[in-house]
Structure formats: structure tokens, C-alpha cells
Amino acid sequence: MIETTATYFDGISSVAHPVTVMLNEADASLQFTTHTGKKEWRIALVTYHTVGNMTELHCQNSIMEILQLRDTAFVKELKRLRRRYGHSDIYHRLIDLGWKIHCLIAVGIIALIIVCNIFVLPWMAEKTVNMLPESYDNRLGDMYIMKYISPEEVDSVKTVQLQQFAALINFGNSRPLRFTLVNSSVVNAYALPNGEIVVYSGLLDAMDSYEELAGVLAHEAMHVNHRHSMKMLARDLSGYLFLSAVLSDVNGIMGVISQNVHTLSSLTYSREFETEADRGAVELLIANHIDPNGMTKLLLHLQKESSGFMPQILSTHPLSAHRITKVEELKKELSYQPKEQPWMKKIFETLKK
Amino acid sequence: MEENTTIAENTQPSVTNYSLNFHGKGGEYFSIVIVNWLLTVITLGLYYPWAKARQLQYLYGATELEGDRFTFHGTGKEMFKGFIKAILIFAIIYGGFFALAAAEMPIWAIVYLYAGLIALIPLAIHGSYRYRMSRTSWRGIRFGYRGQKTELILNMAKWLFLTLITFGIYGAWMEMNMRKYVLENVRMGNARFLYKGEGLDYLLLNIIGYFLSIITLGIYIPWWLNKLFAYYVDNLVLYKDDKEVRMKSTATGGGFWGLFIVNLFILIFTLGLGYAFVVTRTMNYLVQHIELEGEIDLSELQQTEDAYTDATGEDLSDMLDIDFVF
Numbered sequence: 001m002i003e004t005t006a007t008y009f010d011g012i013s014s015v016a017h018p019v020t021v022m023l024n025e026a027d028a029s030l031q032f033t034t035h036t037g038k039k040e041w042r043i044a045l046v047t048y049h050t051v052g053n054m055t056e057l058h059c060q061n062s063i064m065e066i067l068q069l070r071d072t073a074f075v076k077e078l079k080r081l082r083r084r085y086g087h088s089d090i091y092h093r094l095i096d097l098g099w100k101i102h103c104l105i106a107v108g109i110i111a112l113i114i115v116c117n118i119f120v121l122p123w124m125a126e127k128t129v130n131m132l133p134e135s136y137d138n139r140l141g142d143m144y145i146m147k148y149i150s151p152e153e154v155d156s157v158k159t160v161q162l163q164q165f166a167a168l169i170n171f172g173n174s175r176p177l178r179f180t181l182v183n184s185s186v187v188n189a190y191a192l193p194n195g196e197i198v199v200y201s202g203l204l205d206a207m208d209s210y211e212e213l214a215g216v217l218a219h220e221a222m223h224v225n226h227r228h229s230m231k232m233l234a235r236d237l238s239g240y241l242f243l244s245a246v247l248s249d250v251n252g253i254m255g256v257i258s259q260n261v262h263t264l265s266s267l268t269y270s271r272e273f274e275t276e277a278d279r280g281a282v283e284l285l286i287a288n289h290i291d292p293n294g295m296t297k298l299l300l301h302l303q304k305e306s307s308g309f310m311p312q313i314l315s316t317h318p319l320s321a322h323r324i325t326k327v328e329e330l331k332k333e334l335s336y337q338p339k340e341q342p343w344m345k346k347i348f349e350t351l352k353k
Numbered sequence: 354m355e356e357n358t359t360i361a362e363n364t365q366p367s368v369t370n371y372s373l374n375f376h377g378k379g380g381e382y383f384s385i386v387i388v389n390w391l392l393t394v395i396t397l398g399l400y401y402p403w404a405k406a407r408q409l410q411y412l413y414g415a416t417e418l419e420g421d422r423f424t425f426h427g428t429g430k431e432m433f434k435g436f437i438k439a440i441l442i443f444a445i446i447y448g449g450f451f452a453l454a455a456a457e458m459p460i461w462a463i464v465y466l467y468a469g470l471i472a473l474i475p476l477a478i479h480g481s482y483r484y485r486m487s488r489t490s491w492r493g494i495r496f497g498y499r500g501q502k503t504e505l506i507l508n509m510a511k512w513l514f515l516t517l518i519t520f521g522i523y524g525a526w527m528e529m530n531m532r533k534y535v536l537e538n539v540r541m542g543n544a545r546f547l548y549k550g551e552g553l554d555y556l557l558l559n560i561i562g563y564f565l566s567i568i569t570l571g572i573y574i575p576w577w578l579n580k581l582f583a584y585y586v587d588n589l590v591l592y593k594d595d596k597e598v599r600m601k602s603t604a605t606g607g608g609f610w611g612l613f614i615v616n617l618f619i620l621i622f623t624l625g626l627g628y629a630f631v632v633t634r635t636m637n638y639l640v641q642h643i644e645l646e647g648e649i650d651l652s653e654l655q656q657t658e659d660a661y662t663d664a665t666g667e668d669l670s671d672m673l674d675i676d677f678v679f
Contacts, residue, residue: 007421009493014542014654016421016492051415052376056424063426064656066493091407094388099380102387106626109387109394 001025004071008034011064021067023077028085030057030078032067043078044087050075125235129227134175137230141194155181155201158351162199165347169214169288171221179217181351187302191220193229206301210341210348211294215281219295222280228273278323282330291338292331299324368646371598375640376422377415379630385411386629402436403429412632416640418491419651427488435484446470475509476502478535486539487658492651497658500538508534525559526552536589542654544593550584558584575613576606586643593654598647604638612638 001024008017021032030041045060055075057067069075079096082088158181166179177195187206189199197220199213207213223229278295285292303320389404406429413425446469453462479502486496512527529552536548562577583602591598616634619627 009421011490011493011495012656014492014494014652016652049410049414051381051411051422052378054376054414054422056414056422058424058426064490064493064495066424066490068422091388091392091403094391095384099384102384103626105391106387109390110624110626112394 002074002077004069004074006032006067006069006071008032009066009068010034010036011062011066019067021069021074023074023081025081028081030067043081043085046078046082048075048078122231122235125231128234129230132230132234134227137175137193137195137227139194140230140233141192141196153182153184155183158201161347161351165210165213165344165351166217168341168344168347169217169284169290171218171225171284172287173221173225175224177221177224189216189220191223191229193224193227195224197221197224204351206304207298209294209297210344211285211291212298212301213294213348213351214285214288214290214344215292215295215298218281218284219277222277222284223273225280226273226276228277232270232273274323275326278327279330282327283334286334286336286338289337289339290341290344292327292334292336295327296324296331299327368648371419371645371647371651372417373640373643373645374417375415375633375637376417377412377633377636379627379633382408382411382633383626383629399433400429402432405429406432412636413489415633415636418645421492424490425488426490427484431484431488435480442473446473471513472506475505478531479505482535482539491541492654494542494654494656495658496542497540498535498538499540500535505534522556523552525556528552529555532585540658541591543657544591544598544649544654547590547592549588549590555584573606575609579604579606579609582609582639591647591649593649596648598645598649598651601644601646602642603644604642608638608642 001022003020003022006019006021008019009015010017017034019032019034021030024031027040028043030043030046032039041057041059046057047060048055048057050056053070053072055069055072057069059065079088079092159179162179162181166177171177173195175195177197180196180198181204182198182200184200185202186200187202189197189203191197197217199216203216204213207216282292282295285294299320303324385407389400389407392400393404406425406427409425409427413423416423446466449469450462450466453459453465479498479500482498482500486498489496508530509527512523512530515523516527529550532550533548536546539546558580562573562580565573566577579602582604586600586602589600591600612635616631619630619634623630
């Protein structure tokens with residue numbers, strides 16, 4: 001049995017009462033005598049918090065009563081008793097590990113965040129998308145079209161010609177593809193998850209051969225076939241849920257760091273998709289007996305169009321130069337015999353008018 | 354002669370300077386933050402209410418008035434119930450929003466969403482003050498919040514309306530009215546708070562602060578914040594039986610500037626791990642720069658507030674990002 005002096009507040013007035021507290025090991029209780037009489041707190045019901053050398057004890061069945069003490073040896077003994085009677089929880093055990101272990105834990109968690117963002121989330125997103133029905137992709141794409149493409153921007157005559165052009169290529173697609181030509185000076189094309197492929201007239205103006213147009217369509221068709229936009233979406237969503245559920249609320253700063261890791265890795269991820277689509281496009285051109293040089297020419301045109309320099313790590317698409325090298329490598333690997341495609345050439349010339 | 358002195362002592366009670374200190378150590382708080390973080394990650398976020406209770410317990414327990422610490426009695430279990438309720442409330446609001454959006458009524462969906470979120474603000478403030486105050490004590494004397502939910506909602510609707518039709522100018526009054534309403538309903542046993550801030554002063558303070566910050570390319574911001582902090586603290590009075598405790602900020606713009614710069618460096622160079630140090634440094638600066646002076650004998654406070662346990666508001670306010678100075 002050990003004892004110490006403490007200050008007792010009765011939870012009725014703010015008057016401090018000095019008391020002598022005894023730690024009774026046999027009963028597993030704290031005993032002290034106050035102005036109102038004898039008190040006994042069972043150790044199982046005692047909670048404590050320590051700041052510096054000051055420890056405050058409360059008893060769970062009357063939480064407004066407080067015992068304050070500054071005797072660290074006494075507190076240590078109390079903790080030992082709590083552990084012995086199995087009242088110590090995981091939190092206090094972890095806190096008692098000391099700051100060196102806590103630093104290690106911190107570094108470990110940061111590593112975990114990075115690993116999750118780079119490896120686990122993309123994998124999970126991929127699995128999720130494979131489980132989603134394809135009708136989901138259609139609805140998403142339809143919603144986008146309703147929202148962002150106004151009918152007056154669509155060049156209906158050239159859209160028909162573009163569709164005739166595309167009908168000459170076998171895209172190996174599992175879902176129907178629709179092609180639309182939109183009047184805009186933007187040098188770009190994109191694919192929606194429902195199979196809608198939009199080409200801007202600006203991009204068409206920048207090309208000089210039908211092989212390039214075939215390359216663009218093949219590249220975008222690859223995005224649809226591999227369900228890239230759904231994968232991207234699933235990944236962003238799961239990343240967001242992961243962040244907000246696990247981290248951001250507890251420690252805002254950690255949330256910010258993790259978000260940056262997430263953005264960087266998601267850019268890498270989108271570059272992977274671009275490379276995958278380029279590769280697929282080259283293979284597709286070859287299978288259709290179209291000259292895969294179209295792909296290289298297209299990339300050269302894009303390179304000219306993209307002004308300014310952006311480090312690769314910050315860009316959604318790999319740099320054109322990098323893409324050109326990859327395409328050239330692939331062309332060397334594969335053997336091909338392109339044939340002149342007079343119909344494509346003819347439609348392309350009409351489109352360019 | 355002797356009689357006169359006795360009378361003088363009775364009518365003019367002596368003025369006390371109360372000591373207010375913060376004993377939190379960044380290292381200790383770091384351990385708490387990291388352990389909480391670990392447990393939160395392992396439990397996929399479910400540990401959050403317990404983590405929050407631990408952090409509040411530490412920060413309250415490190416704050417000392419007249420040699421005695423404040424106590425936060427809230428528990429993870431109580432806050433977990435509040436957390437679940439808050440999630441359900443958000444689910445209802447967002448669920449309704451998506452249902453209306455799916456039914457092709459986008460305008461109604463947005464109106465519903467905003468109305469719901471705005472209506473949540475007074476509920477969150479009410480709930481969290483009620484919970485937070487009821488779980489705070491000093492020398493065993495409970496704090497309490499006596500504001501009425503309906504009164505706050507009606508007031509807030511009125512203030513919001515006035516703010517809208519004055520193109521935001523009334524916002525300064527709204528903020529001061531709100532602060533006054535909330536703080537004046539806070540009890541510390543049988544002592545209560547009064548807040549003397551006025552909308553006009555607050556508006557001028559902000560207009561001047563805003564323009565000086567723009568002119569000085571942001572350098573003035575710490576001085577502006579210092580003025581806002583002083584406006585909060587200096588206008589706050591604890592009141593009991595015709596006696597007062599007055600508060601005064603001794604913080605300076607330069608002091609805030611130094612605090613922010615060092616905090617920023619700590620965060621950058623520790624990749625955010627120094628967050629705990631930033632919190633304790635900031636708490637330390639704020640607490641050490643509040644002076645308390647008055648006539649109330651703080652050892653004569655009496656318990657007046659009932660126990661109260663609903664923690665829903667506490668978590669609503671977290672999700673809506675409402676911060677507390679108390």
C-alpha cells in the first residue's frame with residue numbers, strides 16, 4: 001500500500017481540498033477521506049490523463065469529481081496495477097512505447113500512404129471496374145454529352161463522313177463506337193466511356209494524311225476498349241474515400257500531403273493509359289493494313305502544337321517526344337505491310353475541305 | 354478611521370490578476386497524435402471520435418487557470434454516437450440531393466442541398482457548444498451552454514436574410530450577433546460570459562485589414578489576425594454577482610508573424626509530422642497572451658449545470674469545418 005498527497009475537487013464547488021490518497025493493491029482501489037467522508041474508487045473505473053508531471057484522475061461513476069496529483073511514482077504504480085488487472089487499453093500501451101517508436105510509426109504510416117496510392121488503389125480500381133456492368137459506362141458518357149456538347153457545335157455533315165471513314169477500320173471493339181466532329185479550334189480528340197469519340201476540327205486541320213486520322217481514332221478507340229475513363233474515375237473516387245475516411249479528418253496536414261502524392265501518382269497512371277492506347281493503336285493500324293507512320297506523323301504535329309515546356313511528372317500525357325520514341329520502337333518490333341487505302345484517302349480529302 | 358477602511362474594502366474589492374498558462378509539450382502531443390493516427394488507419398477511420406477525445410483531453414488538461422487545469426470529460430464512445438448520427442444526417446441530405454438529381458430536377462436538388470447544409474450550421478453550433486461545454490470543467494465546476502435551438506435557428510434565418518439583402522454587409526453584424534448569442538449563453542458554474550463586440554467595429558476592422566493586406570501584398574495579415582484576436586478576447590467578460598473578470602490580449606502582430614513563419618517551416622521540413630508542435634506552439638502563444646484581471650473569487654464558483662451527453666453537434670461541426678476558440 002502506497003500513499004500520496006493530492007488535491008480533490010468535489011464537483012459541487014470550486015474549492016480545492018487537500019487529501020491523502022492510498023493505493024490499496026489488495027482491493028485494487030484508491031481510498032481517501034474528504035470533508036464529506038470516506039471515498040473508495042475502484043481502479044477498474046479510474047481514468048487518467050497526464051500532462052507533464054500533473055495527472056488527473058476521474059472515477060467513471062461520478063465524473064465531475066477530480067483528484068489531481070503530481071507524484072509520478074504513484075502514477076506509475078497505478079498504471080502497473082491497472083495492467084495487472086487487465087484494465088489497461090491498447091491506447092495507453094501504445095502511448096507508453098515512447099517517442100522513438102512513435103517516430104517510427106509515423107514514418108511507417110507515410111510509407112503506407114505512398115504504397116497505397118501507387119499500388120493498391122490502381123489495382124482496386126481495376127477490379128472494381130471489371131465488376132461494374134458496361135451499361136454504367138454508357139450512362140456516364142450520355143450524361144457528359146448532354147452537359148458539355150451543344151448540338152450547334154456538331155458539324156453534322158462531316159460527322160457522317162467521319163463515320164464512313166471509321167467504318168473502314170476494324171477497331172476490335174466490344175461496344176459500338178460513335179464518332180462526332182465538333183467545330184472548335186482546339187487541337188484535341190477524346191473518348192467517352194459510352195463509346196462516343198469526339199474529334200475537334202482543330203485537330204483535323206493540323207493533319208495532312210488519312211493515316212494520322214486513323215491513328216487518332218484507333219488511339220481513342222483503345223481508351224474505350226480498355227475502359228480507361230472508368231478506371232480513372234474509380235481510382236479517383238477510391239482515392240478520395242481512402243483519404244477522407246482514413247486520414248484527412250484526423251490530421252489535416254497529413255491529408256494534404258497524401259493528396260499531393262495521390263495527384264502525382266494519378267498523373268503517372270493516366271500517362272500509363274496513354275502509352276497503352278498508343279501501343280494498341282499502332283497494332284490496330286497494322287492489323288488494318290494502314291501505315292503506322294500515321295501515328296508518328298500525328299505525334300509530330302501534336303508536338304508542334306503543344307507550346308511551352310512542362311516536366312513529364314506534372315503532365316497527364318507523356319511528352320510527345322517520348323511517345324514518338326515508343327511508337328518507333330514498336331514499329332521495329334512488329335512486321336507490317338501497309339497498303340494504300342484509296343477510300344480512306346478520298347473521305348479524308350473531303351473532310352479536309 | 355478603522356471603520357472607514359473596512360467599508361472601503363467591502364465596496365471596492367481588491368483586483369486580482371489571474372494566472373493563465375499552457376503546459377502542453379509538442380513531444381507529448383506528438384505521441385498522442387501519432388498513436389491516434391495509427392489506430393485510425395487500422396480501424397479505417399472508425400477510431401476518429403476516440404482520437405478526437407484524446408486530443409481534446411490533452412489540450413484542455415494542459416491549460417491551467419490559477420494553478421488548476423481544465424478538464425475535458427468527453428469520451429470516444431459518446432462522440433462515436435454523435436459521429437454516427439452526423440453521418441446519417443449527411444447521408445439524408447446527400448441522398449435527397451442525388452434522388453432529386455436522378456429525377457431530373459437539378460435546380461430543386463441544388464436548392465435542397467444548400468438549404469439542408471445551411472440549416473445544419475445552427476444545429477451544429479448549438480449541438481457542439483452544448484456538448485463541448487457540458488464536458489468541460491475546471492476545479493470540478495462544469496461549463497454549460499444554455500442557448501435555445503429554435504431561437505438560434507430563427508435568429509440565424511433573420512441574420513442570413515439581412516446579410517443577403519445588404520449584399521453581405523450585414524455579415525459583420527451576423528457574426529458578432531452570433532458570437533454574442535453563443536458566448537452569452539455559456540456558463541462557468543454560476544458565472545456567465547458577456548460579449549461586447551459590435552458589428553460596425555468588426556466591419557471596419559475587417560475592411561481596413563483587408564485593404565492593408567492587399568496593399569502590403571499580404572504582409573499585414575498577421576497584424577489583421579492579431580486585431581481580430583484582440584477584438585475577440587478584449588470584449589469578453591466573465592460576470593458573477595456584479596463582479597467581473599476582464600480579459601485582455603497582449604499578443605502582437607509581430608508575435609503572430611513569428612508564430613506563423615516558424616510553424617510553416619516546421620510543417621515543411623518535417624513533411625507535416627511536426628503538426629503536433631505547431632498546435633502546442635500556437636496554443637501556447639494564444640494562452641500566454643491573454644491577461645485576466647478582475648474581482649471574482651474563482652474558488653467560490655458553484656456547480657449549476659446538468660450533465661448532458663448528446664455529441665451529434667460536435668461531429669456535425671467537424672464535417673462542416675466550424676472551428677472553436679473555446
